Amino acid sequence: MLPGMTTEAVTLDRRQRRRLETIEEVLDIAVEIMGEQGVAGLSVGEIARRMGIRPPSLYVYFPSKNALYDALFARGAEQIHAVVEADWHRLGESDLSLEQQLIDAGRSFVGWCVANPSYTQLLFWRPVPGFTPTPEAYEPAIRMLALTTSWFEQLQARGLIRADVDVAAAVRDWTVITSGVISQQLANAPDEQPGSGRFVTAIPSLAAMFAKHYGTPTPSRSRGRARHADKR
Amino acid sequence: MLPGMTTEAVTLDRRQRRRLETIEEVLDIAVEIMGEQGVAGLSVGEIARRMGIRPPSLYVYFPSKNALYDALFARGAEQIHAVVEADWHRLGESDLSLEQQLIDAGRSFVGWCVANPSYTQLLFWRPVPGFTPTPEAYEPAIRMLALTTSWFEQLQARGLIRADVDVAAAVRDWTVITSGVISQQLANAPDEQPGSGRFVTAIPSLAAMFAKHYGTPTPSRSRGRARHADKR
DNA sequence: GTCTATATGACGATAGAC
DNA sequence: GTCTATCGTCATATAGAC
Numbered sequence: 001m002l003p004g005m006t007t008e009a010v011t012l013d014r015r016q017r018r019r020l021e022t023i024e025e026v027l028d029i030a031v032e033i034m035g036e037q038g039v040a041g042l043s044v045g046e047i048a049r050r051m052g053i054r055p056p057s058l059y060v061y062f063p064s065k066n067a068l069y070d071a072l073f074a075r076g077a078e079q080i081h082a083v084v085e086a087d088w089h090r091l092g093e094s095d096l097s098l099e100q101q102l103i104d105a106g107r108s109f110v111g112w113c114v115a116n117p118s119y120t121q122l123l124f125w126r127p128v129p130g131f132t133p134t135p136e137a138y139e140p141a142i143r144m145l146a147l148t149t150s151w152f153e154q155l156q157a158r159g160l161i162r163a164d165v166d167v168a169a170a171v172r173d174w175t176v177i178t179s180g181v182i183s184q185q186l187a188n189a190p191d192e193q194p195g196s197g198r199f200v201t202a203i204p205s206l207a208a209m210f211a212k213h214y215g216t217p218t219p220s221r222s223r224g225r226a227r228h229a230d231k232r
Numbered sequence: 233m234l235p236g237m238t239t240e241a242v243t244l245d246r247r248q249r250r251r252l253e254t255i256e257e258v259l260d261i262a263v264e265i266m267g268e269q270g271v272a273g274l275s276v277g278e279i280a281r282r283m284g285i286r287p288p289s290l291y292v293y294f295p296s297k298n299a300l301y302d303a304l305f306a307r308g309a310e311q312i313h314a315v316v317e318a319d320w321h322r323l324g325e326s327d328l329s330l331e332q333q334l335i336d337a338g339r340s341f342v343g344w345c346v347a348n349p350s351y352t353q354l355l356f357w358r359p360v361p362g363f364t365p366t367p368e369a370y371e372p373a374i375r376m377l378a379l380t381t382s383w384f385e386q387l388q389a390r391g392l393i394r395a396d397v398d399v400a401a402a403v404r405d406w407t408v409i410t411s412g413v414i415s416q417q418l419a420n421a422p423d424e425q426p427g428s429g430r431f432v433t434a435i436p437s438l439a440a441m442f443a444k445h446y447g448t449p450t451p452s453r454s455r456g457r458a459r460h461a462d463k464r
Numbered sequence: 465g466t467c468t469a470t471a472t473g474a475c476g477a478t479a480g481a482c
Numbered sequence: 483g484t485c486t487a488t489c490g491t492c493a494t495a496t497a498g499a500c
Contacts, residue, residue, distance in 0.1 A: 040272040041361030057484050124419050127359040129273030172434055180412020187356055202404055209445035289467060
């Protein structure tokens, strides 16, 4: 992430470490403010006020407000990527049905997004006029989509998704569904609990219809353990 | 919409008419600017600049910037409601299958949203810090949801949606799907043509899975007139 | 009623002293 | 690294000419 980082940079001297801590503090407070004022309502002056410094001092750490948004974008993308990666590992070793895996992954992904609405809006909508993420900040989002694709390829290889299904289309449809849940939940009922929102509870129903459409006619629901050649 | 309108107000004198024309012009230019700068990037000064007047003159027509956003919200809600109402009338008299009706209505709704991204973001996301629509501006959006619900109730009454389906849940799931398409299309490929966007083309597939899940087992596809007692 | 002229305070950002 | 001083732009408000 940090450009120019090489081997010796792994051991940071005190100044560098202090600098990184300050940067983290700035980002934490920025997230806090976005939660209160909206993503586009973030102001450099308000960050400085809460940190007990003057606004120009922040320009030592970030050359512009958009650079700050870019760091927030990268941070959010990294976090949600980590969530998806953990799901991928867990589900790759599970014997759950397609429907159950979709419910599991859907709840996990949507849960993080609803619990982190500021990051989610910044990542998936475009609420800040004039800000576009840099390719470096966007990169974890690309890795995340690749993970979802290889998860679906695995599901197909294991016979849970029909062999004639176009994986790209299935990924696209599942992405549409999850982003629809998030969009509706955040726009219409942002204050409901992450796990029990009125749209989050639609996940099982949506997972069922997806599994019925793309899954094999005989879902291997409680099928007794003759799984062969589990190549992950 | 305009409070205090009574019978004699139907015939407006020249001044009143001129005033309304100016208001429409302000809103048109505001939409234009939002399209270029983002919804939250709208500025009163820029509107005045393009109209060839000074910023304070705009406060004669709108008491605040948020009142302007409110008028834009009401206008967008009225327009999309009109789209849904037209679909409702057309489909109410059609003999199309559930799947075909969903594709038809989905394309219509999503098409308007993708063609009018500024209104869509203002209506369905919350991109403007400090702005919440007034109940009057929000009212067409409520009527729109009611229309969708009664459309689904009709579909159930006509036997296209299974009798045991909870209509509210079906409306919720369909709302999630359409808003997911819109969200993905606008966030990831906003410049693709409204009719041929890479997520808009997912509508048939999503409509098929929805119809398979909530529809009657024998979709009246070519409708041989005698709908036989739904063997399910 | 509608306009111009003008004032206020917040914002993002820069220059330069220490 | 942090500060003061300053710039230009913004939304907003008021006074007063026509």
